[in-house]
Amino acid sequence: MSIFSKLSFKDKTFKLREQAVLDATTTLLASKGFDLMTMDDVAGEVGISKPSLYKHFKSKEDLATEVMIQLLDDALTYLDGQEPTLTSRERLENLLEWALRKRLEGGLPFLPSGSPHVREILTKSLRYLTRAYKLHKQLGQIVDSAKEAGELRTDLPTDVILFSYYSRTCDPAVDYMQLYGHYSADAIVRHMLTITFEGIAGSARS
Amino acid sequence: MSIFSKLSFKDKTFKLREQAVLDATTTLLASKGFDLMTMDDVAGEVGISKPSLYKHFKSKEDLATEVMIQLLDDALTYLDGQEPTLTSRERLENLLEWALRKRLEGGLPFLPSGSPHVREILTKSLRYLTRAYKLHKQLGQIVDSAKEAGELRTDLPTDVILFSYYSRTCDPAVDYMQLYGHYSADAIVRHMLTITFEGIAGSARS
DNA sequence: ATTGCCTTTTACTAATCAGTAGCTTTTTTT
């Protein structure tokens, strides 16, 4: 019993700290990006030293990869927990809103878009790719049913819709609205949903 | 005469080389981004040495700023040269297409979106800000007339439309379409225009 | 050919940062 509880306690604190590291990295990646974030930044933010950090993650690239994996897992969990009564379009809207709100709280790093360097790192991780593919496949099915239900354009290929959809989560327009337009989080989300689904011309011709 | 022609010739080669530097930097910024581009990269690409490079631009930040200024000037020139018979929406479409094609040829760096660091650099340059403001004002007028003509949604604020419009020029969806979807440049442009103006749902309800 | 001037380059400095070696402190075991 003593060995078990001890090990389990140590394991617990270890895991807790690991999560703290991941959280701090998430925030730092979202604010500074991969290249400008230093391992000293991360260690300092968590309140540990750099060598301790390397007990958890063997490199900066590994750390960033784990953050992105966790993000994809969160997205998959969110998708999985959606009410089955929702229409396909509502599911897409809700997921995008979830991502945008996460981002507005400073918790959404978007590495794959940024630099080719980072994209290369991520495509080397099988664990990342597995999740990205799973999410892509699930969303593809949702887009297809939305098309069948007449909720999405059928003249756009499904992958084009998906690429565009992903891009809205890291759209710089969000920063501009926040920084120069002083819009509230709610207004930003509302406008982003309109723009994504209806475009800037949209129903103007009606 | 001899002194004049000499000076003018030297001036000419100097300017020519400066343009070569700007062109190389444009390509490098578009492909690697600011942080990963080194001054040795630029010098090597042009075929000169680093100290010669510093005869033209006093720092890396200065060089990147000049590239962005030139880009804005090009956009302003393009806007200025548009046929006056075009509708406002056509003008917006044409400019976006111009930017997208430029990007697909590898010649469109999009610094201001990337890192906050770079945004800070640019906002310190009065010459950059002047041009950005001028372009923003002109496009704002075009958007407003498009709204009046019923060519754009009136339920979106003009600045939100503009922020979104700018963001389409650096939309990662373009990379994804090119990299994973193997779409042609023409198809990418067509889809981006549809998505920008009509959204992914767009006329699906008709 | 030689002197003087201007340009270009080689070879450096200083700073930053990922990753680590080895010492110190705390905790655990007996």
Next chain:
DNA sequence: AAAAAAAGCTACTGATTAGTAAAAGGCAAT
């Protein structure tokens, strides 16, 4: 309480890169 073990930290290394000082090279006028 003492010995052993584990965890964490200070202080380093090596590599990269922005920016520069001083040598090398070219070109004009005489």
